[in-house]
Amino acid sequence: MLRLIGKRLLLLIPTLFGLSVLLFLWVRSLPGGPATALLGDKATPEAVARVNAAYGFDKPLVEQYFQYMGRILSGDFGSSLLTNRPVLEEFAARFPATLELSAFAIVFAVALGIPLGYWAARHVGRWQDQLAVLLSLMGVVVPVFFLAFILKWVFAVQLGWLPPDGRQNPRIDATHYTNFFVWDGLITGEFDAAFDAFTHLVLPGIALGTIPLAIIARITRASVLEVQNADYVRTAKAKGLAPNLIRNRFVMRNAMLPVITTLGLQLGLLISGAVLTETVFAFNGIGSFLWDAIFNLDFPVLQGFIIFIALIYSLINLVVDVSYGLIDPRVRVS
Amino acid sequence: MSMNLPPTPGGGPSAEMTPGAAPVGAPVEADGAPVAAGQTQSTSEPGMDTKGTSVWKDAFQRLKRNPAAIAGAIIVVLFFLVAILAPVLAPYPGESVPGAREITPGNIPGPGEIGAYPLGLDRFGGDVLSKLIWGAQASLTIGIVSTAMGLAGGMLLGLLAGTFGGWVDGVVMRIVDILLSVPNLLLAVSIAAVLGQGQYAVMIAIGVSQVPIFARLLRSSMLTQKGSDYVLAAQTLGLSRSTITMSHVLPNSVGPVIVQATLTLATAVIDAAALSFLGLGGGRPETAEWGRMLTYAQAELGIAPWLAFLPGICIAVTALGFTLLGESLREALDPKSRRR
Numbered sequence: 001m002l003r004l005i006g007k008r009l010l011l012l013i014p015t016l017f018g019l020s021v022l023l024f025l026w027v028r029s030l031p032g033g034p035a036t037a038l039l040g041d042k043a044t045p046e047a048v049a050r051v052n053a054a055y056g057f058d059k060p061l062v063e064q065y066f067q068y069m070g071r072i073l074s075g076d077f078g079s080s081l082l083t084n085r086p087v088l089e090e091f092a093a094r095f096p097a098t099l100e101l102s103a104f105a106i107v108f109a110v111a112l113g114i115p116l117g118y119w120a121a122r123h124v125g126r127w128q129d130q131l132a133v134l135l136s137l138m139g140v141v142v143p144v145f146f147l148a149f150i151l152k153w154v155f156a157v158q159l160g161w162l163p164p165d166g167r168q169n170p171r172i173d174a175t176h177y178t179n180f181f182v183w184d185g186l187i188t189g190e191f192d193a194a195f196d197a198f199t200h201l202v203l204p205g206i207a208l209g210t211i212p213l214a215i216i217a218r219i220t221r222a223s224v225l226e227v228q229n230a231d232y233v234r235t236a237k238a239k240g241l242a243p244n245l246i247r248n249r250f251v252m253r254n255a256m257l258p259v260i261t262t263l264g265l266q267l268g269l270l271i272s273g274a275v276l277t278e279t280v281f282a283f284n285g286i287g288s289f290l291w292d293a294i295f296n297l298d299f300p301v302l303q304g305f306i307i308f309i310a311l312i313y314s315l316i317n318l319v320v321d322v323s324y325g326l327i328d329p330r331v332r333v334s
Numbered sequence: 335m336s337m338n339l340p341p342t343p344g345g346g347p348s349a350e351m352t353p354g355a356a357p358v359g360a361p362v363e364a365d366g367a368p369v370a371a372g373q374t375q376s377t378s379e380p381g382m383d384t385k386g387t388s389v390w391k392d393a394f395q396r397l398k399r400n401p402a403a404i405a406g407a408i409i410v411v412l413f414f415l416v417a418i419l420a421p422v423l424a425p426y427p428g429e430s431v432p433g434a435r436e437i438t439p440g441n442i443p444g445p446g447e448i449g450a451y452p453l454g455l456d457r458f459g460g461d462v463l464s465k466l467i468w469g470a471q472a473s474l475t476i477g478i479v480s481t482a483m484g485l486a487g488g489m490l491l492g493l494l495a496g497t498f499g500g501w502v503d504g505v506v507m508r509i510v511d512i513l514l515s516v517p518n519l520l521l522a523v524s525i526a527a528v529l530g531q532g533q534y535a536v537m538i539a540i541g542v543s544q545v546p547i548f549a550r551l552l553r554s555s556m557l558t559q560k561g562s563d564y565v566l567a568a569q570t571l572g573l574s575r576s577t578i579t580m581s582h583v584l585p586n587s588v589g590p591v592i593v594q595a596t597l598t599l600a601t602a603v604i605d606a607a608a609l610s611f612l613g614l615g616g617g618r619p620e621t622a623e624w625g626r627m628l629t630y631a632q633a634e635l636g637i638a639p640w641l642a643f644l645p646g647i648c649i650a651v652t653a654l655g656f657t658l659l660g661e662s663l664r665e666a667l668d669p670k671s672r673r674r
Contacts, residue, residue, distance in 0.1 A: 011511075018512040029528050141653035143604045145611050146628060146646035153639050271517045276608060280632070291612065294523050302524065310515040 004325060008318045019310055020072065023303050024065050072307070078300035082292060087304035091286065096179035097167060098278070098285035102270045104205030109212035109266070114259065116213075117220025118252075124225060132217060139214025144273045148207040148280035155203060165282035168197045204281040208273050212266040219262045223255040230254070257327060264320030268313040389589070393666035403662030409655025417474035420467050425450075428468035428622035431459035442638040456627065456641055457634055458620045466648055468622035473652060476537050476606040477599050483541025484602075485595050488548020495549065496556030496587070497579050503553070510546045518543045519608060526614045536609045540602050551594055555587040562586075589667050596660035600653040607649045624649050 035051040052058045059067075071078075077087035120132030156164035168181050177184050181197035184190075227233065228251050236246045271287070278287035286305065293301040397403040416423060426432050432450075436443050437459045444454040445462075453462040495506040513521065522539035529535035559565065560583060568578045607625030609615060615623055619630060624645040631642035 014508050015511045015515055018508060019515060022512065026524060026528060137654065137657065138650075141600065141604075141657055142650045143607055143611075143646065143653075145608060146642070146649060149628065149631070149635065149642045149646065153635055153642070157636055157639075269517060271520065275519060275523075276611070279612070290520075290523075294527065295613065297527060299527075302527065306516055306520060306524065309517060309520065313517065314515050 113216030406658025484544025492552025
C-alpha cells in the first residue's frame with residue numbers, strides 16, 4: 001500500500017514539472033509579454049523596460065525559468081494584479097467557500113445518485129428505470145449555468161424561498177474564524193448565521209451537484225446491473241442470506257468500485273462547474289475570483305490557481321486509487 | 335436501454351480508469367477485441383451458415399430499431415438543417431437590432447406580443463428567433479471544428495503511443511496527464527487568454543481540451559487489439575508494422591473513438607456556450623450565440639425569463655441529440671448487445 005502511494009507521488013513530479021514549464025511559457029506568450037500583462041495595454045516603453053529589469057524578464061528564458069521555479073517552491077506566487085494581495089492569501093481566503101459549496105454538491109450528488117441508480121437497476125426495463133435514465137440524461141445535457149438560472153428564477157425570483165445570491169445575508173453579524181460560514185456559525189453558537197449560510201448554499205449546491213448526480217446514478221445503475229447477476233450473488237441467494245445482507249455486503253460493495261473512480265473524477269471537474277455556478281449566484285469563492293482574473297488577465301492569480309487546482313486534482317486521484325485498494329483486496333494483491 | 339459507460343460532460347476522462355477498475359461495466363474499448371473477433375471469425379469460417387456482416391452495417395441495422403437513436407438522429411439532422419439554412423430561415427441578420435425602438439428599460443416585448451417578432455425581442459432589440467437560428471450555426475461551427483481538432487490531435491498522440499509503446503508511450507502519456515491535471519474549462523480559459531477573445535480562440539481551446547480523452551481511448555483500444563490473434567497472424571505473414579497498424583489495428587480500434595466523438599460534440603456545444611457565457615467568445619454584445627444570449631439574459635431574469643430559457647433549451651436539446659445518438663451508437667457497437 002505504501003509503495004503504491006509512493007509510486008503515485010513520484011509520478012506526480014513529472015506531471016507538475018511539465019505543468020510548470022507550460023505555465024511559464026504560457027505567461028511568456030501572453031499578448032504583449034508578461035510586462036504588458038502586468039502593466040496593462042497603455043504602458044509606456046520605459047515602464048515596460050523597468051518592469052522587465054525588475055522581474056528579470058529580460059534575462060535568458062532558462063535562467064528566468066529557474067528563478068520562477070525558485071519563487072514557486074518557496075511559496076511565492078506573486079501578487080494579484082487586481083487586489084495587490086499575495087495570490088496564496090487570496091486563495092486561502094476563498095478556498096473554504098468553494099470547498100463548502102463543493103461538499104454540499106457532492107453530498108447531494110451521492111445521497112441521491114446512488115439510491116437512484118440502485119432503484120433503476122432493481123426495476124430494469126420498467127418505467128422506474130426509464131424515468132431514472134431520463135433524469136440522468138437531463139442532468140448531463142443541461143448546461144450547469146442554465147440550470148443555475150432556472151433554479152434561481154424558480155426558487156429565488158418567483159417563489160422567494162431561498163436567497164438569490166451571496167454567501168450570507170450581510171445584515172447578519174456573524175463571526176468568521178475559518179471562512180467556512182456554516183461551520184463558523186455552528187462553533188460560535190450563532191445558529192441563525194449558520195442556517196442563513198446554509199440556505200445560501202442550497203441553490204448553487206444543487207446546480208453544481210446535478211451533473212455528478214446524473215453520472216453517479218448512471219454508473220451505479222450499470223454497475224449494479226453487472227454485479228447483481230454475478231455468480232457469488234446467486235450463491236448468496238441460494239444460501240438463503242437475508243436480502244439486506246446480500247445488498248450491502250455483496251452487491252453494493254462490489255458495485256461501488258467504478259462509482260468511486262467516477263466520484264474522484266467528478267470532484268476534480270467540480271472546479272470547472274464552480275466557476276460557472278459561482279458566477280451566476282455571485283458566490284464569493286475561487287470560481288468567481290477566477291472569473292475576474294480571466295477578464296482582467298490577472299496572470300499571477302491564474303497561474304497560481306492552475307497549479308493549486310492541478311495539485312488538488314492529482315491528489316484527489318491519488319486518494320481514489322488508494323481507496324480502491326482499501327475496498328477491493330484484489331487491487332492490493334496485484 | 336443499457337448503458338455501459340457514462341458520457342463525459344466537460345470532456346472528463348471517465349473512460350480512463352485505474353487498473354483495477356476496468357472490468358466492471360467494461361466499455362467497448364476494454365473488450366473491443368470481441369468486435370474484431372466476431373468480424374474476422376464470421377468471414378473466415380466456411381462452415382457457418384449465416385453470412386458475416388460488417389460491424390458497422392450490423393450496428394446500423396440495430397440503430398434503425400432503437401427509438402433513442404432515431405430521436406437523437408432527428409434532433410441532430412434538424413440542428414444541421416437549421417444551422418446550414420440559417421441565411422434562408424432567419425428573418426433578420428444575426429447582429430441586427432430591428433426592434434430597438436420597442437424596448438424600454440422596464441419592458442421587453444415577449445413571445446407573441448409583436449407579430450413581426452414571434453419569439454420576442456432581447457434587451458438590444460434583436461429578434462430572438464433570428465438570433466437562435468444564427469446561434470445554431472455558431473454552435474455547429476464551433477462544435478465541429480473543435481471536435482475535429484481534438485480528434486486529430488488525440489488520434490495522432492494515441493496512434494504514436496499505441497504503435498511505438500516504450501518511451502514514446504511514456505512521453506505521450508505524461509503530456510496527456512498534464513493536460514488532464516488542469517480541469518477542462520480552466521485549460522480552455524488559459525488558452526483563450528493567450529489567443530485573445532474570439533471564436534477561433536474558443537474553438538482551439540475546446541479542441542485542445544478534448545485531446546486527452548481521444549488520445550487515451552485510441553491508445554487503450556489499440557493496446558487491446560495488438561494482443562489479438564489476427565495481429566499475430568498478420569505478423570506471421572510477415573506484414574510490416576506500418577501495414578499492420580494502419581490497415582488492421584487502427585480500423586478495429588476506432589469504434590470507441592467515433593462513439594466518443596459523437597458524445598464530445600454534445601460537450602463541445604455546451605462548452606462553447608459556457609465559454610461565450612463567460613465572455614470569451616469575443617465580438618459584439620449582440621452577437622447571435624446561445625451562451626452569449628444567456629449572459630445578457632442574467633440581468634433581465636426578473637422581467638424577461640424567456641431570454642434565458644430559449645437559448646438554454648436550444649443548448650440542452652442539441653446536446654441531448656448528440657448524446658442520444660452517441661449512446662445508441664455505443665450500444666449498437668457493443669459486442670455484448672450484438673449477441674442478443
